[in-house]
Amino acid sequence: MAITLWKKRDPFEGLTGFFDDFDWFDNTFSIPGTEGVWNPSVDIEHLEGTYRLIADLPGVKKEDLHVELHDGLLTLKGVKEANHQEKNKNYHMTERSWGCFERSFRVPKGITEKEITASFHDGVLEITIPTPKTEKPKEIDIKID
Numbered sequence: 001m002a003i004t005l006w007k008k009r010d011p012f013e014g015l016t017g018f019f020d021d022f023d024w025f026d027n028t029f030s031i032p033g034t035e036g037v038w039n040p041s042v043d044i045e046h047l048e049g050t051y052r053l054i055a056d057l058p059g060v061k062k063e064d065l066h067v068e069l070h071d072g073l074l075t076l077k078g079v080k081e082a083n084h085q086e087k088n089k090n091y092h093m094t095e096r097s098w099g100c101f102e103r104s105f106r107v108p109k110g111i112t113e114k115e116i117t118a119s120f121h122d123g124v125l126e127i128t129i130p131t132p133k134t135e136k137p138k139e140i141d142i143k144i145d
Contacts, residue, residue: 038080038097044105051129053105058123065120067127069113075104076125108132
C-alpha cells in the first residue's frame with residue numbers, strides 16, 4: 001500500500017493571479033446598474049457657532065442644483081450632464097463621473113431654512129448651518145425645613 005501526501009488546496013488557486021493582468025485598469029471596474037450615478041465629495045466642519053458643509057460639484061450647473069430642508073434633513077440633489085460627445089470611441093478607461101446625485105444630512109433640531117445660507121462658486125457648494133442655541137439649565141433653590 002502506498003502512502004500519498006495530501007495537500008490542502010485552495011479552490012480559487014487558479015483565479016488568484018487572474019486580475020493581476022489587469023493592472024493597467026487599476027482594478028476599477030464599473031458595477032452594473034451604477035452608470036450615471038455618482039456621489040460628490042463633501043466635507044463638514046464645525047466652526048465656532050456654525051457648521052459648514054462644502055461639496056465639490058465640478059461640472060454641475062447652478063440651475064441643475066437643488067438644496068432643500070425637510071423634517072430636519074438637508075438634501076442636495078442635482079445632475080451632472082455627461083460630456084461624451086462621441087459614442088463610438090473605444091475608451092480604455094473613463095473615471096469622470098456624471099449623472100444624478102442625492103446626498104442627505106441631518107441638521108440639528110430647531111434649525112429652519114431661514115437660518116441656512118448657501119453659495120455656489122466654481123463648482124463648490126458651501127452651506128452654512130448655525131449651531132443650535134443650547135439653553136442653560138435653570139437652578140431651583142430648595143428650602144429645607
